[in-house]
Amino acid sequence: MKFKVYNVGDxxxxxxxITLTRPMGDLRLGISTMAERWQYFxxxxxxxxxxxxxRELFPCTEAAGNDTLFVAGNVVATAEIAAAAAALxxxxxxxxxxxxxxHRGVSVSSDVHFPGKVLAINHIYDIFMLNDQVLRMDFERxxxxxxxxxxxxxxxxxxxxxxLFIEEGTKIRCSTINVEDGPIYIGRDAVVMEGCxxxxxxxxCEHAQLNMGALVYGGTTIGPHCKVGGEINNVVMWGYSxxxxxxxxxxxxxxxxxxLGAGTTASNLKNNYAKVRVWNYPSGRFIDTGLxxxxxxxxxxxxxxxxxxxxxxxxxxxxxxxxxxxxxxTFISSFSRGGSGGFLDIHLDDFYTxxxxxxxxxxxxxxxxxxxxxxxxxxxxxxxx
Numbered sequence: 001m002k003f004k005v006y007n008v009g010d011x012x013x014x015x016x017x018i019t020l021t022r023p024m025g026d027l028r029l030g031i032s033t034m035a036e037r038w039q040y041f042x043x044x045x046x047x048x049x050x051x052x053x054x055r056e057l058f059p060c061t062e063a064a065g066n067d068t069l070f071v072a073g074n075v076v077a078t079a080e081i082a083a084a085a086a087a088l089x090x091x092x093x094x095x096x097x098x099x100x101x102x103h104r105g106v107s108v109s110s111d112v113h114f115p116g117k118v119l120a121i122n123h124i125y126d127i128f129m130l131n132d133q134v135l136r137m138d139f140e141r142x143x144x145x146x147x148x149x150x151x152x153x154x155x156x157x158x159x160x161x162x163x164l165f166i167e168e169g170t171k172i173r174c175s176t177i178n179v180e181d182g183p184i185y186i187g188r189d190a191v192v193m194e195g196c197x198x199x200x201x202x203x204x205c206e207h208a209q210l211n212m213g214a215l216v217y218g219g220t221t222i223g224p225h226c227k228v229g230g231e232i233n234n235v236v237m238w239g240y241s242x243x244x245x246x247x248x249x250x251x252x253x254x255x256x257x258x259x260l261g262a263g264t265t266a267s268n269l270k271n272n273y274a275k276v277r278v279w280n281y282p283s284g285r286f287i288d289t290g291l292x293x294x295x296x297x298x299x300x301x302x303x304x305x306x307x308x309x310x311x312x313x314x315x316x317x318x319x320x321x322x323x324x325x326x327x328x329x330t331f332i333s334s335f336s337r338g339g340s341g342g343f344l345d346i347h348l349d350d351f352y353t354x355x356x357x358x359x360x361x362x363x364x365x366x367x368x369x370x371x372x373x374x375x376x377x378x379x380x381x382x383x384x385x
Contacts, residue, residue, distance in 0.1 A: 002062050003042055003069040005035045006049035008100050012074070014123050016281040017299030017317045017334065018255055020377055023050040023058050025073030027121055028223055028238055030134035031142060031185055031203040034121075038071050040141070041082035046071075053376045056369045066090045066105040075101050076119040076134055084114050124297055124315075125278065125289055127236050127253045132182065132219035135201045139165065139183040151177070163200060182218050211244055223256075225362060233268075234293075238300070240362055252295040255318075257358055259303045266310035268295035276313040279331035286331070289313070299334065301355055308339075318377055319351045335378055348378055 005025035012019060018027065025035035025048065032040070039046050048058035049070060064070075067090055075081070085094050085102035093103040093111050096118040119130055142165075149166040151157055156176045157164060163179035166172070169189040175196040177184060182200030186192065190204045195213040203221045204210065210222070211229035219234035227242045233250040237243075241254050245262035252266060269292065270276060276294035277286040294313045302320040304310070311327045317334030324339025335351060336343040351374070356366045 001065070001068060002045050002047045003038070003071060004047045004049040004060070004064060005038060005073045006070045007051060008072050008074055011051050012122070013282040014280065015074075015121065016124070017297070017315070018124060018127070018253060020318055020334070021054075021255070021300045021373065023048055023054055023073055024121070025050075026058065027074070027127065028221060028236060029076065029121065029127060029131055030136075030138035030221065031187075031205065032138055034073050034076065037138070038077040038082065041077050041079050042069075042071075042086060053373065057373060064106050068106070069102060069104050071102045072100055072120070074121045075099065076121075076130070076137075078137070080116055081114065081118065084112070088112060123289075124253060125251075125291060125294055128219065128234050128251050129291075131221055131234065131236050132201050135185075135203055135219070135221060136183060138203070139163075139185050139201070142185070159200075167206070187224070205239075217250075235295075240359075240364070250295045251291075251293045252297065254296070254298050255300040255302070257301045257355070258298050259358075261304055261306035261308060263307040264304045264310075265308075266296035266314065267312040268293050270312050278313040279315040301351070301358075319346060319355075319374065321346065321354075348374065 007024045027034050035046055047060045047062055050058040071085055088094055088104040090105040091109040093108045094101040094114055095111050096114040099118045099120050101114060121127060149168060152172055154174045155172055159179035163183040166186045167188040170186050172192040174194040175192050178199045184198060184200045185203045187204055187206035189207045191209040193210060193212040196210045198216045199218050201218045202216055205224045207225045208222045209227045214229050215231040217233035220232055221236045222228050223237050224239040226237050227244045229244045230246040231248045235249050235252045237254040238256040240256055241258040243249055243260040247263050247265040249266050250268035276289050276291050278289055280287040296310050296314050298316040299318040301318060302316050305323040308322055308324050309327055311330050314330045316332045319335045320332050321337035322328050322339060326340040328339050335346045337346050338344055359366050
């Protein structure tokens, strides 16, 4: 029987806008998604136990029974955690302090406590805060006992060669690669163009590309099929998103199918060095993150025009088009377009037209299931603001 990856509390709006379009288990952290990491350690295929409106894109193929193992999609799986979850009996739930890890069966009658440390994503900024630590764990897990492809001699490597792993099909030329402070993982068929300067920890996932002269600092994950240029530091990007040109992005989370135009820069530090406040969806207000560094949070299918400047801790929803002279607001609700002068709603037909064009460039399609998902998000927009 497949195990199921579930959302703790069904939907956690503290993780919006990223989890508006995906369950917690599809969050990317380190090199893998949360569900992929559970799959590795449990050595079994999985089903989704996602919120109702996500189930068409994240389906459940087998009915749950009393022996079905449910694992929390926001918990970072390890060998020890997975073993403890697999050992649960029907009716038991695995906890670590106040963190719910897993349960077996459709109802819970008793708790088992895990004695070790557990990492979990509970707030949207946890994604970039935890990324360096989990990336290092993933690198050790995914490269153990394997041999890296050789590094082309036109490059300069600083540090222990064992901390660089290159998958098949990659192309890396005339770049400086520093693994003295953390490992670097280059995924299958990825491209690092001439003149790039990379510092670990870093994951460049399959088919991703670093454009000429890119500056990439540690704690960064560039997801599959992304294209990146300019300067980035401690950034997590999902798949098929672009920041292909000059401009700075730091301590940031960028969803799927996003595009940041040439020269776009996002502040990650306030001029007065105060703690950063970000928009919190469930409370409908800005909350104190307790962080001094916090940059741009952007949901799927959002865009920024050339030379857009985002203020510290800006949160952009789903399907936005930001065109601004000066700073746009630090919270931009989904399906809206505009800039510092104000925003208007985007009609869904116009959104779909753009999304179809964007996805077709990468030989992907906007399906009817995608449309139904976005229709649902738009219909309940007041709940998601």
